[in-house]
Amino acid sequence: MIIRHGFSTWNKKNLFTGWVDVDLCEIGVGEASAAGKVIKDSGFVPDVVFTSVLKRAVDTASMILDEIGLTKIEAIKSWKLNERHYGALTGLDKKETVEKFGPEQVLIWRRSYDVAPPPLSKNSNYDFSIDPLYADVDSSLIPKTECLKDVVARVLPYFKETIAPRLLDGENVFVVAHGNSLRALIMQLEDIPVDQIANFELPTATPRLYKFDSSLNVQTFGYIEDENQVALRAKAVKDQVALGKDG
Numbered sequence: 001m002i003i004r005h006g007f008s009t010w011n012k013k014n015l016f017t018g019w020v021d022v023d024l025c026e027i028g029v030g031e032a033s034a035a036g037k038v039i040k041d042s043g044f045v046p047d048v049v050f051t052s053v054l055k056r057a058v059d060t061a062s063m064i065l066d067e068i069g070l071t072k073i074e075a076i077k078s079w080k081l082n083e084r085h086y087g088a089l090t091g092l093d094k095k096e097t098v099e100k101f102g103p104e105q106v107l108i109w110r111r112s113y114d115v116a117p118p119p120l121s122k123n124s125n126y127d128f129s130i131d132p133l134y135a136d137v138d139s140s141l142i143p144k145t146e147c148l149k150d151v152v153a154r155v156l157p158y159f160k161e162t163i164a165p166r167l168l169d170g171e172n173v174f175v176v177a178h179g180n181s182l183r184a185l186i187m188q189l190e191d192i193p194v195d196q197i198a199n200f201e202l203p204t205a206t207p208r209l210y211k212f213d214s215s216l217n218v219q220t221f222g223y224i225e226d227e228n229q230v231a232l233r234a235k236a237v238k239d240q241v242a243l244g245k246d247g
Contacts, residue, residue: 001046001208002176003206004176004204005059010022015091016090019090019126019128020090020091021053032060032064033063035205036068038225046068046073047173049075049076050078051077052077052081052176054178078162085150086146089117112148152184183202189221206223209223
């Protein structure tokens with residue numbers, strides 16, 4: 001099962017977030033709690049949870065597990081599941097960025113597969129290569145910007161090397177991450193073409209379940225909630241993108 005973290009404080013402020021380590025806002029806390037109830041009612045019981053290192057994903061996972069009643073479960077955090085790095089757009093107001101550069105250019109930066117935003121400038125406040133959160137990561141691996149193609153290049157090897165073996169062992173795996181890191185995974189699991197995956201709308205805090213055969217081929221997949229409700233959430237994400245307001 002995969003799920004995107006709940007609504008964050010910077011989602012609420014309409015800022016490009018990416019690798020900035022922000023909290024869930026009150027809406028996101030409520031979303032995480034509600035998602036936990038949905039997952040509990042579904043009967044899914046994870047054996048291990050994988051998250052990014054960013055607290056909006058870690059906290060979403062924790063709140064969901066509390067709702068399920070799992071206080072002791074193996075939890076593995078990796079920067080390779082982080083949201084995409086928005087480069088020089090990090091911290092900027094999305095609406096103001098659209099007004100400055102135009103909606104077409106900003107949409108290209110945000111949703112094209114292989115065009116990244118401009119990289120961080122030298123001495124940026126968002127130089128994550130010196131962030132203590134990544135002290136154990138080779139600084140040369142920390143990006144200055146990313147497109148979705150770059151996210152795919154770090155997420156898919158991590159899935160194949162670290163997550164897939166747990167699935168092959170028959171474990172129930174729970175991945176709590178971000179819109180773009182999960183798009184990278186969805187592209188692989190659902191065989192979605194490059195020219196379509198960037199437009200896949202993944203609502204916040206909405207569980208998506210995959211079932212595999214013994215060879216790790218996907219047998220079934222889909223949301224575990226009412227389809228109409230999920231469709232409304234997905235439309236809300238799409239509308240936010242058009243207005244420069246999504247996560």
